[in-house]
Amino acid sequence: MSKNNTQNESLKQELTEEVDAIKHDLEEEVQTEDNPVNEILDGMGDHDVFSWGPLHLDILPVILYDEGQFHFYGNRESMEQSGEYTTEHHHIVDANTHETPDLDLSITNMVAFQWIAMILLAVIFFTVSRKAKKNGSNPPKGIQNLFESVIVFVRDDVVKPNITGKAADRLLPYFFILFLFILVLNLMGLLPGGHTATATLGVSAALAIVAFFIINYTAMRESGLKAWFHHLLGGAPWWLGFLMIPIEIASLFIKPFSLTIRLFANMVAGHTVLFSLMGLLFLFQSIIIAPAIVGFATFINLLELLVAFLQAYIFTMLTAIFVGLAVGEHSHDEEHAH
Amino acid sequence: MELGLLGAGIGAGISVFGAALGIGRLAASALEASGRQPEAAGDLRTTMIIAAALIEGVAFFALVICLLMAL
Numbered sequence: 001m002s003k004n005n006t007q008n009e010s011l012k013q014e015l016t017e018e019v020d021a022i023k024h025d026l027e028e029e030v031q032t033e034d035n036p037v038n039e040i041l042d043g044m045g046d047h048d049v050f051s052w053g054p055l056h057l058d059i060l061p062v063i064l065y066d067e068g069q070f071h072f073y074g075n076r077e078s079m080e081q082s083g084e085y086t087t088e089h090h091h092i093v094d095a096n097t098h099e100t101p102d103l104d105l106s107i108t109n110m111v112a113f114q115w116i117a118m119i120l121l122a123v124i125f126f127t128v129s130r131k132a133k134k135n136g137s138n139p140p141k142g143i144q145n146l147f148e149s150v151i152v153f154v155r156d157d158v159v160k161p162n163i164t165g166k167a168a169d170r171l172l173p174y175f176f177i178l179f180l181f182i183l184v185l186n187l188m189g190l191l192p193g194g195h196t197a198t199a200t201l202g203v204s205a206a207l208a209i210v211a212f213f214i215i216n217y218t219a220m221r222e223s224g225l226k227a228w229f230h231h232l233l234g235g236a237p238w239w240l241g242f243l244m245i246p247i248e249i250a251s252l253f254i255k256p257f258s259l260t261i262r263l264f265a266n267m268v269a270g271h272t273v274l275f276s277l278m279g280l281l282f283l284f285q286s287i288i289i290a291p292a293i294v295g296f297a298t299f300i301n302l303l304e305l306l307v308a309f310l311q312a313y314i315f316t317m318l319t320a321i322f323v324g325l326a327v328g329e330h331s332h333d334e335e336h337a338h
Numbered sequence: 339m340e341l342g343l344l345g346a347g348i349g350a351g352i353s354v355f356g357a358a359l360g361i362g363r364l365a366a367s368a369l370e371a372s373g374r375q376p377e378a379a380g381d382l383r384t385t386m387i388i389a390a391a392l393i394e395g396v397a398f399f400a401l402v403i404c405l406l407m408a409l
Contacts, residue, residue: 157384258395265398314391321388 046200047109048076048087053193060112064092066101110197117184117197121177154179158317162324167222171323174214179316182207186267186308190301198311199267201260208256208263211319215255219326231328255322259315266311270304346408350401357397361390 050057062073064085073079080086086095093100124143131144140148154176159168182198189196197203220228232248233241277297281290368386372379 258392258399261398261402262391262395265402266394269398269401310387314387317384317388318391 046202047195048106050109050112051195055193060107060109062092063105063107064101065103065105066094071101109195110200110203113188113195113197114185114203117181117188120184121180150180151176154316158313158320162317162320163218163327164324165222167218167323167327171214171218175316175320178207178211178319179312182263182315183309183312186312187305189267189271190304190308196267196271198263199271201264204263204267205256205260207315208259211259211315211322212253212256214319215322215326216252218323219328222327227328228326231326259318263311263315266307270300270307273300274304343408346404349407350404353397353400353404357393360393364389364393 047056048060050060058075058077060075062071062076062079062085064071064073071084073082076087079092083095085092085101087093088098091100092104092106124147128144128147131142132140132148135141135144155172158179159172159175163171185197185203188194189199198207216228219231223231232245234244234248236244274297277293277300280293284290284293364386368382372382
């Protein structure tokens with residue numbers, strides 16, 4: 001009797017475990033398929049093909065580094081036709097072994113968007129410089145006027161107040177390009193169907209890494225290697241070094257990290273709000289609520305326009321401030337003045 | 339899973355609460371200062387925007403952590 005009971009018990013336990021496992025699998029499946037958060041992040045994230053709104057073009061080259069050699073393909077289709085690699089669940093895998101390649105250096109949608117921004121800026125700059133040459137000392141007109149005012153703004157309000165001496169003139173082109181590049185990327189994301197390249201961690205991290213090198217290179221060049229190491233003490237007496245040096249080294253890396261997160265999160269946040277508002281339209285499906293949602297979405301879109309300018313300004317401004325702080329009071333001009 | 343989502347939501351709310359308090363105080367002080375000294379309004383605005391960006395950066399750290407928790 002008791003033996004029978006224990007058998008029943010174990011059978012029961014096995015069954016419940018099995019049911020639980022199936023339930024768990026089902027829940028997971030439902031979550032990966034129908035989670036609106038995942039869908040939104042998927043729509044905002046990077047893609048393998050060039051996409052603008054409903055337009056999806058398979059025109060981006062695939063570059064793979066696998067087992068010590070590079071593989072180049074014109075686009076996804078030619079990669080699959082070659083029979084060496086294929087796509088599985090949006091990931092490139094070896095057609096035979098089903099393993100991911102060592103390194104995927106493919107040109108993605110966001111890279112394409114950055115290239116568009118670069119071409120746009122290059123065309124504008126050449127137009128403006130040609131106009132400026134032709135115009136001579138006459139007052140600037142049209143697009144030249146616009147860009148001269150932007151240059152003057154970056155020079156007088158961002159670079160000069162924060163960076164002293166020759167470094168300001170040397171770094172002015174960098175700050176000017178940084179400002180306009182971020183601005184153009186942000187604004188391209190606000191065009192209907194466009195993607196915001198700065199709303200991917202990789203792009204904003206790359207911009208911040210460049211800023212990191214600019215900050216420390218300028219500091220070393222302007223105040224010398226000795227002063228740069230001295231500033232790791234943070235102005236404290238030497239015996240506090242055991243405390244100050246780790247903190248200052250951490251702050252060297254926290255600066256670009258916070259620049260990355262700020263730009264990335266600001267751009268993602270606005271787009272997420274817009275996506276969610278648009279999602280409400282499909283949730284309610286009523287003509288009474290629609291005007292309110294559309295009105296609010298328009299308002300958020302206009303707010304995004306402000307944020308696009310503000311974040312470009314903040315990124316440039318904070319980089320300038322960090323450069324100024326890193327160069328500090330040890331710059332050559334002031335040393336000569338003492 | 340549901341508790342994780344709840345925690346993420348509450349965490350996001352609290353971090354936004356803190357950031358809102360900070361930026362609100364900052365804006366109030368900046369307005370007060372530029373009311374007392376209108377000729378310094380331009381400088382104050384720049385400094386205010388930078389400080390707001392720094393506060394916002396910290397709040398975004400918290401929000402990103404909450405978002406990662408929810409996923």
